[in-house]
Amino acid sequence: MAEPKLFVGIDLGTTNSTAAVFDGAKVDAIRGTDGSTLTPSVVRIDGRGGVMVGARARRYLDTDPDNARGEFKRLMGSAHRLSFAAAKVDKTPEELSAEVLLSLLASTKEQVGVEVDQCVISVPALFELHQTAATGEAARLAGIDRVEFIQEPIAAAIASGWTAENDDEAWMVFDLGGGTFDASLLETREGMLRVVGHDGDNYLGGRDFDNALVDWAVRELGEREGRRLDRKNPAHSKAFRRLKAAAEEVKIELSRASSSPFSVAGLVVDGDELDVELELDRPTFDRVVAPLCDRVVEVCTRLLADHGREAGSLGRIVLVGGPTAIPALRERVAAALGAPFAVGLDPMTLVAQGAAIFAGTVDLSAKATVPRADAGMSKQGNISSDGPKTKLWLQHPGVTADVGPFVVGRALEGAPIHRIRFTRLDGAWESPDEEVDDDGTFTVQLSLSVRARSTFRIEAWSKDGKLVPVSPRETSLSHGLTVTDPPLSRSIGIALATNDVRTYFERGCPLPARRSFVLHTVESATPIAHGFALSVPIVQGEFGLAHLCRLVGVLEIPASDLRAPLAAGSAIEVALGLDRGGRLTASARVEALGQSFDQIVNVDVPTASLADLRERHAALQRRVEEAFAKSTDASIRTQLSRIDAALGRAERDLAAADGGDADGLERARRTLSDSDGELADYESRSAWPELESAALEEATFAAHNVSRHGSGADRQLLEGIVGGIKRALAAHDARALDQRLRAMRRLSNALYLQDPQNLAGELDYYSSNPTRTTDPRRAKEIIVQGRAALGKKDDAAARNAVVELWELRRPGEEARRRGHGSSVK
Amino acid sequence: MSERASQAVSPSDPRRNPFFVLGLASQATATEIEREGRKLIAQLEVGSKKASTYSTPWGPMARTVDVVREAMVSLRDPQTRFQHEVLLPKDSAVTAPRDVTPPASFDAFEVLGWNLPR
Numbered sequence A: 001m002a003e004p005k006l007f008v009g010i011d012l013g014t015t016n017s018t019a020a021v022f023d024g025a026k027v028d029a030i031r032g033t034d035g036s037t038l039t040p041s042v043v044r045i046d047g048r049g050g051v052m053v054g055a056r057a058r059r060y061l062d063t064d065p066d067n068a069r070g071e072f073k074r075l076m077g078s079a080h081r082l083s084f085a086a087a088k089v090d091k092t093p094e095e096l097s098a099e100v101l102l103s104l105l106a107s108t109k110e111q112v113g114v115e116v117d118q119c120v121i122s123v124p125a126l127f128e129l130h131q132t133a134a135t136g137e138a139a140r141l142a143g144i145d146r147v148e149f150i151q152e153p154i155a156a157a158i159a160s161g162w163t164a165e166n167d168d169e170a171w172m173v174f175d176l177g178g179g180t181f182d183a184s185l186l187e188t189r190e191g192m193l194r195v196v197g198h199d200g201d202n203y204l205g206g207r208d209f210d211n212a213l214v215d216w217a218v219r220e221l222g223e224r225e226g227r228r229l230d231r232k233n234p235a236h237s238k239a240f241r242r243l244k245a246a247a248e249e250v251k252i253e254l255s256r257a258s259s260s261p262f263s264v265a266g267l268v269v270d271g272d273e274l275d276v277e278l279e280l281d282r283p284t285f286d287r288v289v290a291p292l293c294d295r296v297v298e299v300c301t302r303l304l305a306d307h308g309r310e311a312g313s314l315g316r317i318v319l320v321g322g323p324t325a326i327p328a329l330r331e332r333v334a335a336a337l338g339a340p341f342a343v344g345l346d347p348m349t350l351v352a353q354g355a356a357i358f359a360g361t362v363d364l365s366a367k368a369t370v371p372r373a374d375a376g377m378s379k380q381g382n383i384s385s386d387g388p389k390t391k392l393w394l395q396h397p398g399v400t401a402d403v404g405p406f407v408v409g410r411a412l413e414g415a416p417i418h419r420i421r422f423t424r425l426d427g428a429w430e431s432p433d434e435e436v437d438d439d440g441t442f443t444v445q446l447s448l449s450v451r452a453r454s455t456f457r458i459e460a461w462s463k464d465g466k467l468v469p470v471s472p473r474e475t476s477l478s479h480g481l482t483v484t485d486p487p488l489s490r491s492i493g494i495a496l497a498t499n500d501v502r503t504y505f506e507r508g509c510p511l512p513a514r515r516s517f518v519l520h521t522v523e524s525a526t527p528i529a530h531g532f533a534l535s536v537p538i539v540q541g542e543f544g545l546a547h548l549c550r551l552v553g554v555l556e557i558p559a560s561d562l563r564a565p566l567a568a569g570s571a572i573e574v575a576l577g578l579d580r581g582g583r584l585t586a587s588a589r590v591e592a593l594g595q596s597f598d599q600i601v602n603v604d605v606p607t608a609s610l611a612d613l614r615e616r617h618a619a620l621q622r623r624v625e626e627a628f629a630k631s632t633d634a635s636i637r638t639q640l641s642r643i644d645a646a647l648g649r650a651e652r653d654l655a656a657a658d659g660g661d662a663d664g665l666e667r668a669r670r671t672l673s674d675s676d677g678e679l680a681d682y683e684s685r686s687a688w689p690e691l692e693s694a695a696l697e698e699a700t701f702a703a704h705n706v707s708r709h710g711s712g713a714d715r716q717l718l719e720g721i722v723g724g725i726k727r728a729l730a731a732h733d734a735r736a737l738d739q740r741l742r743a744m745r746r747l748s749n750a751l752y753l754q755d756p757q758n759l760a761g762e763l764d765y766y767s768s769n770p771t772r773t774t775d776p777r778r779a780k781e782i783i784v785q786g787r788a789a790l791g792k793k794d795d796a797a798a799r800n801a802v803v804e805l806w807e808l809r810r811p812g813e814e815a816r817r818r819g820h821g822s823s824v825k
Numbered sequence B: 001m002s003e004r005a006s007q008a009v010s011p012s013d014p015r016r017n018p019f020f021v022l023g024l025a026s027q028a029t030a031t032e033i034e035r036e037g038r039k040l041i042a043q044l045e046v047g048s049k050k051a052s053t054y055s056t057p058w059g060p061m062a063r064t065v066d067v068v069r070e071a072m073v074s075l076r077d078p079q080t081r082f083q084h085e086v087l088l089p090k091d092s093a094v095t096a097p098r099d100v101t102p103p104a105s106f107d108a109f110e111v112l113g114w115n116l117p118r
Helices: A093-112 A129-141 A154-164 A204-227 A233-253 A280-307 A329-337 A350-361 A612-632 A634-658 A662-686 A687-709 A712-731 A735-753 A756-768 A776-791 A795-807 A814-819 B019-022 B030-045 B065-076 B077-089 B105-109
Strands: A006-010 A018-024 A027-029 A042-045 A049-051 A067-071 A080-084 A087-089 A118-123 A144-149 A170-176 A181-189 A192-201 A259-269 A272-281 A316-320 A390-395 A406-414 A419-424 A441-444 A451-460 A474-479 A492-495 A503-507 A515-522 A534-538 A549-559 A571-578 A586-588 A595-600
Touching: A006 A093, A006 A154, A006 A350, A018 A093, A018 A350, A027 A350, A027 A503, A042 A093, A049 A093, A067 A662, A067 B065, A087 A093, A093 A129, A093 A272, A118 A129, A118 A154, A118 A350, A129 A549, A144 A154, A144 A204, A144 A350, A144 A571, A144 A662, A154 A170, A154 A181, A154 A316, A154 A350, A154 A595, A170 A280, A170 A329, A181 A280, A181 B105, A192 A492, A204 A233, A204 A272, A204 A280, A233 A259, A280 A329, A316 A329, A316 A350, A316 A549, A390 A451, A406 B030, A419 A586, A441 B030, A492 A571, A515 B065, A534 A586, A571 A756, A571 B077, A612 A662, A634 A662, A687 A735, A712 A735, A756 A776, A756 A795, A814 B065, B019 B030, B019 B077, B030 B065, B065 B077
Parallel strands: A006 A118, A118 A144, A170 A316
Antiparallel strands: A006 A018, A018 A027, A042 A049, A042 A067, A080 A087, A170 A181, A181 A192, A259 A272, A390 A406, A406 A441, A419 A451, A451 A474, A492 A503, A492 A534, A515 A571, A534 A549, A571 A586, A586 A595
C-alpha cells in the first residue's frame, strides 16, 4: 500500500502565521507548543543572541521593544534592517521571516513527523515582485529547498471550495489581514477555480483600525488632560506603542461587547506618568473606523464594477482574517455587496489550509522522517524493497479537477517494459494496457472517483508477456477543486527609449511564464573597460508610459563584455521569465555579435528618501489643485477627491516616518505611486478628444492597408481590433486603447510594407531626413541597399532595409530620460 | 507614414497557432485544452520524443514546455482564442476587396459592411 504523501502550506502573515497539512483527503491546521494554531509573527533576540519566536516573543513587544520586532512582513523586500539593541545585531525582514518559518516547520515536524523541504507559502495578491522575491529568500534561509507561492485569496477560496458543495457561482474573497487588504473575484467552472480579478490595498489592515483608535485616544487625551502626543516626536514612540496594544484589545472586545474600557496604566508622556482611563462605546467605535470601512467597501465595489457585475450578483463572500470579525465592517460589506458570508470556516487558518491543498495540486510533498506502520516504503513512498525492480518516473498532479487526467511516465532503469496498466484499488476501473514507447515513455488516461482520493496499482509487462516488478507499484491522485496557474498581479514589461512600455506579461497572466521580443538598440556601443553598453529597464504597472510604471529591475550588459562594437539599431532579443513566485530572470541575445547575456535581474529595492517623498507629495498636491480648478464634471471631481484623500493619508504616513516609523515611509511611497498613476490617468482622459482623433487616423490608415494588401483573415482581425478600440474609447480606457492601437499598428505595418511604392517612399523620406536616425552613415548604406533591392524587384530585401531604417529612428532625449534611460526601443 | 509606423513586427507566425501546438481542433473545450496542455507538459518533462514536435500544414515544428504554456495561456483568454480561431488557415484562400475607400469615422466601418463586435 502506498504511504500517503503530506503537503504543507504556510500562511506567513503580518500579525500571525499558520501552517496546515493536507494528506490528500483532509486538511489539519498545525498547533504550536502552546496549543494554538496561530504563531504571532514576532521575533525577539536577547543579549546572548538567543532567538525567541511567537507568543512568547510577542509578550516582549511592549516591555522590551528594542529587542522584539513584529510586522516585518510589511517591510519585505525593502532596504530596511531592524536592530536588536541587546544583541547588537541588525536583521533584514527576510531573516526575521525565516525565523518564523523555522518555528512553524519545527511544530509541523513535531506534530506530523515530516521534514518540510518543500511547501507552498501564501503571499498577498498585490505583493509586488520584490516582495515575493524576498519571501522566497526567507524560505531559502529557513532551509526550504523548493517553494511555490499562492496568492492569499486564492488559497482561501480553495480551502472554502473544498468543503463547499456549490461550485458554479462567483465568489468574493474578502481578506483583511493585519497589514493588507485583498478583495478577489473568483469563479469556478468545471471544477477549475479561476480568478476573474482582484483589487486591494497593500497598506490597509487591522493595524490601521488600531491606529484609528489610537488617534481617537490621543484626541481624547488632548481634550480631557491637555496632553499632546505627536507621532513625529521620537520621545513619544513608546507611548504610542502602548496605546496601540491597548487599542487592539479594545477592537477585539468591541467585536462582542457594546462598550469597552480603553486603559493604559502609567503611560509616560514627556516625563510624567499618566493613567489613561477612557471608555469607548460601539457607536463611537463605528464612527472612528467608518473611513476605513469606506476604503474597504470602495475597493470591493470598484472590483465588481471593473468586471461588469452588480451588488447582489455574488454567490457568497469568504471572510479571511481577524479584523473581519468587526461588526460595523461586516454590516457595511453585507449591505454594499448584498451577498451572504460563507459560514463554518475558520478565517484565521483558511489561507494556510488552501496553501496546503495547493501543495497537493502541484505535488510538493514533505519528507517523512518517521517510519510509518507500513514501513519498508521508500521516502517517495510506494514500494517495498524486495528484489530488483524497474524504476518508474511518474508525472501527475496530487490533486486535480479533471476526473480523467493523464499520468505520464518513463521507465528509468531495470528490465525494459513493453506494456503498462493502472488499476484503481476500489476495483471499479482499470486502464487498457498501454504500449510503452521506444524511448521508455508512456501516457495513460486515468479515471478518478469524484471528490475522493483514488489509488492505482501499477503493473507492467515485458515484450514476451512476463510481469515486470516496478517501483513505485502504486500511485494516488485526489479529485477536487483546483486552481489554474497563479496569475500575475501587475503587468511586467520593458521600458523603451521612447518612454513606451513593451508589455511582456499582462496582469492576470498565469505563472510561470516566459516571453521574448526583438528590440533594437538606440545608440552604438563599444567594448571598453568600464560602464554599461546597454541598459534594459524592467517595469511593473498598468500604464503604457514607462515613467508611470515602477522600475523593478535593470538588465545591464557591461561594455567590457562586448566582443566587438555594436551599431545603433542592432537587434537584441530580450527574454523575460517569471516563475510561480514572481521571481524574474532576464536574458538578452545579440545576434550580430553571436553573444548571449543571462542573469537573474536584481530586483531594485525602493529607496526613496523622506525628502524625495515630501517633494513628490507637494508636486502631486499642486497637480490635484490645478485639476480641481479646471474641472466641473462631478465624476471627475469625485475621482480627484479620492486622490486628495490618499494624499492626506500619505501626509500622515510621512509624519509617522519622520518619527522613526519605517513602515510609514513604505506606505507613503506606495500611496504616492498609486496617486501619481491615477492622476496621470485623469490627465490622459482630459486629452481624450485628441486621443480619439489620433485613433481614428490610425484606423483609417490600417483600413487602407488591409483593403489594399490584406486577406479575409486580416480584415476579420482588423474588425475585431477596431471593435476593441471603439469599446476602449467609449469606456475612456487609455490602457486598453493603447494595447489595441499597438495590435492594429503591427497588422497595418506588416501590410504597408507589402507595397513596393511604400518601400520606395520610406527610402526617400530617410534619404531626405538622415538626422532623424541615430546613425546617419549606416542609414545611408541601408538606403543604397534598399534602392538596389527595389531595382532588382527584390521586395523582401527592400522590406528588410526599411525595417532596419525604422529601428534607427532617433527617440527624443526627454522621452528616453522618462523611459528610465533605456537603451532599446 | 514613417513617423506613424511603429516597430515593425512580423505578423504572428501561423505555425505557432496554439491549436497546432496543442494538436486540438478549434472547437476544443476548456477542459480539453487544460488536459491536453498538462499532458504535453508532463510528456516533455519526461523526455517523450513524440511530444517534442507538432504538425502544421507547413511541416513539423519543435514543441517545448514554454511553447505549450504560451498556447494554453492564449486559449484561456476568450479574446486571443478568438483571434487564433480566426487565423487558423482554413479560409486563407479568401481575399479582401481592393481599393475600399478609407472610412471617415468609426461608423463608416459599419456602412462599409464591416461587422464590428460590440
